[in-house]
Amino acid sequence: MFTGLTSGEAKEKLLKYGLNEIKEVHTVSKKEILLRQVKGNYLILLLFLASVVSFLVSEIITSIVIIINIIFMILFGFFQEYKAEKAIAALKNLLTPTVLALRNNKETTVDVKELVPDDIIFLRDGSVIPADCIILVQKELEVNEAVLTGESLPVQKTALQKEITNKNLIYMGTHVVNGKCTAKVLHTGMNTKYGKIAYEISTIEKDIPLKHKVNKLATIMAVIAVSLSIVTGLLLLIQATVITKEILVGILLVVISLTVSCFPEGFPIVLTIALAAGTNAMAKKNAIVNRMSSVEAMGSVTVIATDKTGTITKGEMTATKIFVNDQLIDVSGSGYSKDGKFFIDKKEISPHSNYDLNRLLKAVTLCNDASIALNSNNSFEIHGSPTEASLLVLSSKANFSKDFLYHHSPKIDEILFTSEKKFMSTLHKTKTGTVQFYKGAFEKVIEKCSFYAKDKRKISLTPELKKSLHKQNEALGKQGLRVLAIAYKENVNNIEDSNFIFLGLVALSDPPREEVKDSLLICQKAGIRVIMLTGDNEHTAAAIASQIGLTGKTINGDELTTLNDEELAIKLKDTCVFARINPEHKLRIVRLLKNQGETVAMTGDGINDAPALKEADVGIAMGIKGTDVSREVSDIVLKDDNFSSIVSAIEGGRTIFSNIRKFTTYYFSCNYAELFIIVIALILGFPLPLLALQILFMNMVTDDLPALTLAFNPKSSDVMEIKPRPARSNILNKHLLFLIIILGTVMGIGSLIAFNHGLSYGLDYARTMAFFTLIFFQVFNAFSFRSFRKTIFHIDIFKNKWLLGASLISISSLFIISYTPLNKIFGVIPLAFTHWFYPILMALSIIIIADIIKLIYGKKSYLFYN
Template identity: 40%
Template sequence: GDPTEGGLVVLGKKVNLERQIIEEEGFVRIGEIPFSSKEKFMATAYELEGKDKRLFVKGAPDTLIEMVDEDEEVTSAMMAINDSLAEKGMRVLAIGEVVSYSGDGSEAAMRKAIDSGIKLLGFAGIFDPPREDVKQAVKEAQEAGIRVIMITGDHPKTASIIAGQIELAFSEDVITGREMDQMSDDELADKIRHTSVFARVSPENKLQIVKALNIDKEVTAMTGDGVNDAPALNGADIGIAMGIRGTEVAKEASDMILTDDRFSTIVDAVKEGRAIFDNIEKFVYFLFSCNVVEILAVFITIILGLPMPILALQILWLNLVVDVLPAMSLAWEPAEADIMKRKPRNPEQAIVTRAFLVKVLWNGALIGLGAILVFLYGLNKGYSIESVRTMAFSTMAFGQLFHIFNVRSKNAFGFTKSILKNPYLIVALLISFGLQLLVVYVPILNRVMGTVPLDMYKWLIITAGAITPTVIIQFTKKMGKKSE
């Protein structure tokens, strides 16, 4: 159930005040005003064997203190007690009673009695520290360029202490729901740029915060669990409902449900989302650059008036057989080490950008040039056109397979990222290398594909032409990183 109510149940057991005992003494609940996040209190009415009636009120201390019919000195002392508990990081509840209640169990009668004033019985301080993983999750989110804002119904001092514990904010700059109610959307948008902690907020205030962030075109994820949180969850770019404590209304209004109600799971989801997008980008990058290899090789030989370095069926073989499995295996690439150190990507930015195209053309040109040089070398040596084409064809195939190591990491040296972390890639490369060898050495495939068997010397030339572009690409990547 609700952790606050759970804490009160534990407190009741400590002082031998349990529901069963109360009922055994003859107290029967005759009415209830449910807790409202707007009013910030709840009330229950009891009757003892048809005679004595009691009306108890529980809620936010500042709300109940306003209901107390006492002079300023007494209320100031009450607020001081509340503040002292809040400064210890406790969630504070005030408990009061309507003196000499004689009404029935209707909500109207209960409200009328409460409006006439209550007697404050005391405060309950509940120590509800943040989970151990929250501090690290907040740090990871901030390093990833994600701003974390804490929105709570607790006392501002409690909120400030908790924010300090998770290193969210160290200043005492906390905005309350009442202060927000006095602000326009533009004023709140200006305040929210410099404030990360909001206390004593209502569900309506949550929606205000979402709208203020939207003014600055921020991509907003909002968490919530109650029925009244639905508008804010629906208004955010990503609504996140609590799977354990969340109501069905909140879940239906959300885009994502946390099955464990942990903030760290949201950060893990961001990491997973970035990894998925990275892998989609790598997939497109690999296939685009491989296509550039084939187009460039054919185009240059036509310009030079040379025989075609590769046949149409061989191009299909590269695209549909050799490249497909390695490209698909990129879906299982683990997240890169720096993925949560990057700034968030602009949601309006396309995958294929100018910088992306330059990289694709540069990589494809190098691999294609390697194949052309091998082709020209074979022609110069006087090898048969079938043998030379097989050499160029195999150089393209192996060059594109080596190229997968360029694609696996955006910034890191490709060969330093362990291939063992992606067993699917190992299998894909072995199959693709094996298929290329089959097409060179199996007679029936020779006739179909226009290839011929090659000797060891030619394979050395092919290997040099295939791996050199990858070495150059890796070197330029490393030099580019040093210059940053």
């Protein structure tokens, strides 16, 4: 009926009209990112004030060093934020939407952005409409236009008759909620209705609770840092025997330097980097993060509610058995290859010589919404449901062609398949009249049948015969096969739903993925429960569950419907397989699990799964077989539809949160140590143990850099061996606060001892000892934070190359400022060779203390996570 465009015509139109995409109204430029580092940054203003004051009192070198510190902070923030922006932007391009279009007179999958005016496209329920189009042919088409009109009720559409009206137009950004259509592209990109009002439409990212937690924590620590810095200033004033301009300036510089060093200004940047690094790592394992808000929840998941087909199983449906005319026929072949033969009792038969088999193969070809195209490998490229496609592959083994059969038996009417109805039906015109086929779940088909096809005739479908067919269906299901029933009725004028002739059964094999068993074991170790939700019958579902080691009770949708919420809540505790489930059942199950305090990750692929995907703590859509709508509303999209990718995503979520806790605890333990040594020294009557520039140096070299590298920490081998942390747990719990205080105190006392030891060689020498000791403490402390559970002897210290690099920079910088003219600027004195061992050996104690804490906690070390 339609020919569509040729590749050449499409290319010309693409050059003329441009890509079919909505251009971003506003993108963040490098200049804006740079300005963000300065605008509203009170720490930089404080440092600038300190630089001006230093310059006015002729401390030119100090002023220059502070300016260098300011430049470092601005550039550090700029490069990290720019990198994070680029990484997050890249995630958005990992999944390219596609649409089925008619090109070169063939159905072809085309990238949505390459659509052009006059393209012919095919849409069905679940499709997001990729351009403004005119409807050419439609069946039961309803479209949700809420994104444009705000009206949530679906709008019924009609095909073009004479004039173009709103009734026969569909618009970019809206989506098909029911039915299907063939449409012609009218406008693309910024010329669409959606494009013209793009500036009014903003895509708002879900709020990220993790950011709120970090900002709240940073605010609290900032108040503490400022307060203790002021206390330090007052103590210095009390110690001063005389008050001069120089002394006041020195005290001001120390207060500002201490505030800047301990103020967690880099936290939001490091958090963004940690999220970006983690989500990119997840993307490499086929889990694409749609919403950053899901990352924290992913690490807290306690229940995975997963589909079976294509997620637990391979999703490569192969028809392996046919039951027709009281005979069980085996079919050879695998996957989507057309190579295969038909056997009865291991003897090959010709499908064309078996009347009822011949009729059944025609039925599954005509009553079918999918399409297949043979490629150079003698395998088929499929468009549509894998189940439907496998039936076309089955009929192709008998050399049946859908196009040929449709030419001789054109479709007059149809009832589309939905997960609620669990059947589809088509009405065809034939040479002798009409025929209606009925295909779907066994229980849905058998109840519509009054007759049975046997030996080229129909006989009455007696209760005994029905019972026998039930047993055959059950036997196939117990082998883990997905079973479809086929029926037909001849010489009908309109679609009917009774008195059909039962034709037979087709059993489809879809074996479990090899890696699923191991993934389930990982979930068990990690304290995560897995439940399977499927539209298949309970026998098939239970057989697949048994094959992968998923143990527990099975319940079907009919039984579930009879239970009230209290009864179902009890059943949920020991049921692992839910069969013949529809989207409403899924939504109810998710809500009840959440009411029980579970954090639920839910998979879905259809448009009707959208409510359950939204309701779940983490909605996971299928990237291959999922509808456009399910992918849009989900938090995470699986590129490979694989259950193991869900487990990898949970592992990624746990790793991200663990890394955030590690760099947070490290950061504050170091800050606490810096405050501790200064405040305690002054209380005990010691001179100031650290100078302002030394504090600023640590801020540049040993605070921010190692903390950032901990954000890139590779996953710990035991991250999936601890129970899930509570969804609303804070970044710092009481156990981590205890760790900060203990380690910070150890570093502070150790540095103070070094300072006291150095006083016998002079104040500058003592400050050098304290300064170097504290830097070595912080370097070794960073390595301890590679893991909350493993001691240093069980950590591969070379695995985090970024941390190794940051440590080498920190240690090398000590030698540089010791043995170059920089020593005068930073107020350090080259240490005697033997005195280098003092700060190193003293600092090594932090590793010993950290390991002792880990060993004391032992199996309770999960408390650092929860």
